[in-house]
Amino acid sequence: MKKLIRVLGVLVVLGIVALLAFIFVPVQRTGPATQLAADFKPAKGQGEYVMRAGDCLACHTTEGGKPFAGGRAIQSPMGAIWTTNITPDKETGIGNWTLDDFRAALYDGVTPNGTHLYPAMPYENYRKMSEEDIVALYDYFMNEVEPVSNKVEETKLAFPFNLRFGLRAWNWLAANYEPGFKPVQGQDEQFNRGKYLVEGAGHCAACHSPRNLFMAQDGIDDTSKAFLTGGEIDGYSAPDLRGNNSASQKWTTEQMAAYLSTARNAHSTATGEMMLVVRDSLQYMTKEDNMAIATYLKTISGGQLLKQAPPIEVTETEKMLTEAKADMPLGPRLYLDNCGGCHFVTGKGAPEIFPELDGNSLVTAKSPKGLISVILHGAELPSTADRPMKLRMQGYDNRLSDEEISALATFLREGWNNQAPAVSAADVKAVRDLPKH
Amino acid sequence: MRDVPGLPSRRTFLKASAASAAIAGIAAVPAKAEQKPEPVALTEYKPDCLTPSEWAFVMAAVARLIPSDGEGPGAIEARVPVFIDKQLAGDYGRAADWYMQGPHDAAASPLRGWQTPLNPLQIYQQAIPFFDAWCKTTHGKIFAELDAETQDKALTSLQKDEMKIAPELRDFFTILLANTKEGYFADPMYGGNHGMEAWKYIGFPGARGSYKEWVLKHNKPYPLGPVSISGERA
Secondary structure: OHHHHHHHHHHHHHHHHHHHHHHHOOOOOOOOOOOOOOOOOOOOOHHHHHHHHHOHHHHOOOOOOOOOOOOOEEEEOOEEEEOOOOOOOOOOOOOOOOHHHHHHHHHOOEOOOOOEOOOOOOHHHHOOOOHHHHHHHHHHHHHOOOOOOOOOOOOOOOOOOOOHHHHHHHHHHHOOOOOOOOOOOOOOHHHHHHHHHHHOOOOOHHHHOOEOOOOOEOOOOOOOOOOOOOEEEOOEEEOOOOOOOOHHHHOOHHHHHHHHHHOEOOOOEOOHHHHHHHHHOHHHOOHHHHHHHHHHHHHHOOOOOOOOOOOOOOOHHHHHHHHOOOOOOHHHHHHHHHOHHHHOOOOOOEOOOEOOOOOOOOOOOOOOHHHHHHHHHOEEOOOOOOOOOOOEEOOOOOOOOHHHHHHHHHHHHHOOOOOOOOOOHHHHHHHHOOOOO | OOOOOOOOOHHHHHHHHHHHHHHHOOOOOOOOOOOOOOOOOOOOOOOOOOOHHHHHHHHHHHHHHOOOOOOOOOOOOOOHHHHHHHHHHOOOOOOOOOOOOOOOOOOOOHHHOOOOOOOHHHHHHHHHHHHHHHHHHHHOOOHHHOOHHHHHHHHHHHHHOOOOOOHHHOOHHHHHHHHHHHHHHOOHHHOOOHHHHHHHHHOOOEOOOOOHHHOOOOOOOOOOOOEOOOOOEO
């Protein structure tokens, strides 16, 4: 009996020691993935280009605020995560960070004092970045970004997520791979460049991959089956980029590259978060890089380029809309009254102007939130160098009731070749009641 | 949405009908006009700018210009008086975006356009008492109190300017008739063309974005009822 108590006592002590170690022993920081020559200097503009590829600006800047001064709230189910000031300001920014500090934030998600960053910062993906790009990015932030004194709000998540040391265990699961990028042997340079951008700085998987049980990205590269098969962000569905009927399969590589550069192509237009990604990040990528990304996506989707366009079939939906019978149901009637002028009875829209709704991933998304949001509030394409016009679709929140939008959205999700579940008026109300931002 | 016991829910209904329509092209349930609450009766309506006597005149005059008997809705059913009241209370009534600086020569040739220093609201405000006084002298009662036949006679006299109205007011009949037609055919968001009855009557399909499929369908009536700018269906 005494012995048992003694053993238990030792175990408790060991447990406490382990816990204290877990909390207080500093995290081992990852070093450079490759050793660069001592005289390595990033090319002019390389750092800014990496910043664009990583889209640092989008999260670390408030709407209308000073670049990189932080303070934007990233909404998470656990509460708001406030983005930090990453200008070289010495008091409130990262002016005192060394290259090793900077790399540790990108690779390990830790700040110089050992505080764990919340994985809203996609260090799971940035861990793929090459040392050259890390150095270029560090150089950019230290020498080209204006220091801004801006103390941002402290992130205070609900218990137990406020115990940041817990992320240490999370990191063992999520960001525990060899840092840096390994090109795939047997694939050409274009594929590997695309892979590097998608998996690394571009952090596409942060939205387009499902999350596993631990809320980590389900796989960080294409060796994982779930990688880029679609995810969810703030209740909106980010589409599958490699499965059957994914855009990567259906669109040509050139069309995908055009979408990335200009937010529009022969099939679709970018809305919501993806519109922001094009506006803030992808439009600044070179044509070659966007072609590389498109090539990579095309390859991992297994899609072959279609030799010729499939025959245009006249769908039952198109016939019904063309006949325009007076006793047609509410959904298609609302489509003719409100949508048909631009998206047409074919549901095909017009190339580079009006997205097609037949086969549109936003229309048939698992979550109807994105579709409802576009019907309610409209959408606007960003102005890009190649396509400067900010095409705008009006919102219908004043014109259509929740019941009407549910009938319309249900029609869109079942019309033409689409097959997606119906939308309820309660679904519409939930989106209508969201604060606008 | 709570379902009424014993009745199919509207949602299931819509879903089923949209699905069957999508699959079979058969439209099972018509998209009925929305159930909108009836607006306040014209007799209860509180005008934005017209006084009670002006309102009575407008009610009586538009009822003769587009009468309720015969084919189609009349100006009263289309709530034209509401349109005119709102129109006169707004930019049009105040000639807000017209050139209204002088010099004014109200007696100038009508070919020279709007010559009066008065805006449309002021013309209504000054012409109605003048015309009512003329009606009383000539026909024994103010316009609104005359019988329909005499009202028609009086309006004809007004149109022909038999009472020699002041040059500043000479456009009164012209704008009264024009405003009545506008109230009859304008989009219902401006107060007239109630229920899009006027559009339904003439077969105008309203503010739909495109009729591309119908361009080459000659001599075939367009089957759908109209839609208004604010999305109202009929």
